[in-house]
Amino acid sequence: MDSLYGMSPAELALACAFRAPFRSRQVHSWLARGATSFDEMTDLPLLERERLKALIPRIASSEPATEFEDPDGSLKLQLRLTDGAAVECVMLEDIEGRKTACLSSQVGCPMACAFCKTGTLGYLRDLSAGEIMEQFHFLSARRGPASNVVFMGMGEPCSNLGAVRKAISILSGTVGISLRKITISTSGLVPGILELAEKGPPVRLAVSLTSANEELRSRLMPVNRSWGLAALKDALTRYQVTTGERVTLECAIMGGVNSSPASARELVDWIGGLQVQVNVIPWNKVPGLPFVEPTREELEAYMAVLDSAGVVASRRMRRGRGVMGACGQLGETLLVPRKVE
Numbered sequence: 001m002d003s004l005y006g007m008s009p010a011e012l013a014l015a016c017a018f019r020a021p022f023r024s025r026q027v028h029s030w031l032a033r034g035a036t037s038f039d040e041m042t043d044l045p046l047l048e049r050e051r052l053k054a055l056i057p058r059i060a061s062s063e064p065a066t067e068f069e070d071p072d073g074s075l076k077l078q079l080r081l082t083d084g085a086a087v088e089c090v091m092l093e094d095i096e097g098r099k100t101a102c103l104s105s106q107v108g109c110p111m112a113c114a115f116c117k118t119g120t121l122g123y124l125r126d127l128s129a130g131e132i133m134e135q136f137h138f139l140s141a142r143r144g145p146a147s148n149v150v151f152m153g154m155g156e157p158c159s160n161l162g163a164v165r166k167a168i169s170i171l172s173g174t175v176g177i178s179l180r181k182i183t184i185s186t187s188g189l190v191p192g193i194l195e196l197a198e199k200g201p202p203v204r205l206a207v208s209l210t211s212a213n214e215e216l217r218s219r220l221m222p223v224n225r226s227w228g229l230a231a232l233k234d235a236l237t238r239y240q241v242t243t244g245e246r247v248t249l250e251c252a253i254m255g256g257v258n259s260s261p262a263s264a265r266e267l268v269d270w271i272g273g274l275q276v277q278v279n280v281i282p283w284n285k286v287p288g289l290p291f292v293e294p295t296r297e298e299l300e301a302y303m304a305v306l307d308s309a310g311v312v313a314s315r316r317m318r319r320g321r322g323v324m325g326a327c328g329q330l331g332e333t334l335l336v337p338r339k340v341e
């Protein structure tokens with residue numbers, strides 16, 4: 001059974017053996033607000049609360065194992081799942097105090113991007129909608145409600161779209177976060193992009209491009225060997241025609257690898273007529289990975305090429321690095337990484 005936090009009212013009715021349909025809507029509403037026990041659900045009769053406590057002794061399926069506080073205000077949580085696996089999530093806070101919950105969709109990740117710590121862990125399993133929602137609630141309970149949600153944590157959300165979609169329907173429904181403030185970030189899984197174009201949900205789409213050089217991207221991101229740059233561009237073109245939405249391209253820049261003005265020009269050429277915004281992300285150091293952070297001069301030269309070509313680009317603020325909670329670092333501090341080849 002999935003955690004109650006990932007259930008629709010109809011599923012709650014079954015799990016909780018409700019006779020009256022409005023009871024499941026009441027419980028659904030409490031869970032969306034992050035209630036952690038049936039005792040908090042004060043509009044349920046006392047006898048009903050006691051019955052539910054006896055039927056379902058524990059509401060959440062996962063539990064926070066470790067908390068890491070970054071001096072920049074970010075909070076990283078490690079959650080222990082019922083099967084002993086572990087997953088991480090982060091609450092990031094910008095200088096205006098806006099909170100963004102960065103959620104994981106899988107334990108580990110099958111995509112094996114060379115510059116990402118999570119990619120070195122291998123893939124264990126998909127997370128359920130309830131396990132995704134619990135990350136959101138654990139973070140919000142400690143830092144106040146998040147206004148934005150990004151699926152940029154551990155895992156490839158487009159290879160677990162069923163659970164991600166279900167979590168998004170709760171986040172955008174009962175929890176009340178606008179779909180415009182929810183982002184799915186994919187490594188470029190073409191079938192997932194096409195499915196999002198056809199079936200939604202109409203959230204924001206970000207694609208980790210990193211390089212517009214076929215050979216280099218295939219080395220850095222194995223997904224490119226199955227869905228190369230031409231297939232990815234076709235999918236994004238179709239996505240834009242269908243949804244009318246601009247896509248964010250994320251480029252993690254590693255010193256001396258994809259940081260040159262020539263790399264930036266390849267990116268400009270590849271973008272062509274796509275309506276995009278480029279997010280330039282200075283690579284965040286991960287011990288053991290064979291990369292270095294880009295220098296300020298490299299970043300400025302890269303940005304200058306995009307700027308002179310009229311490409312809308314911004315440089316990602318570095319948050320959560322002090323707790324290995326920034327982009328590409330999740331999994332570094334996991335207590336028991338579980339590797340599956």
Ligand code: SF4
Pocket residue numbers: 109110111112113116117118119120153154155156186187208328
């Ligand atoms: S960058 Fe994203 S898709 Fe690539 S290995 Fe890391 S978590 Fe997976």
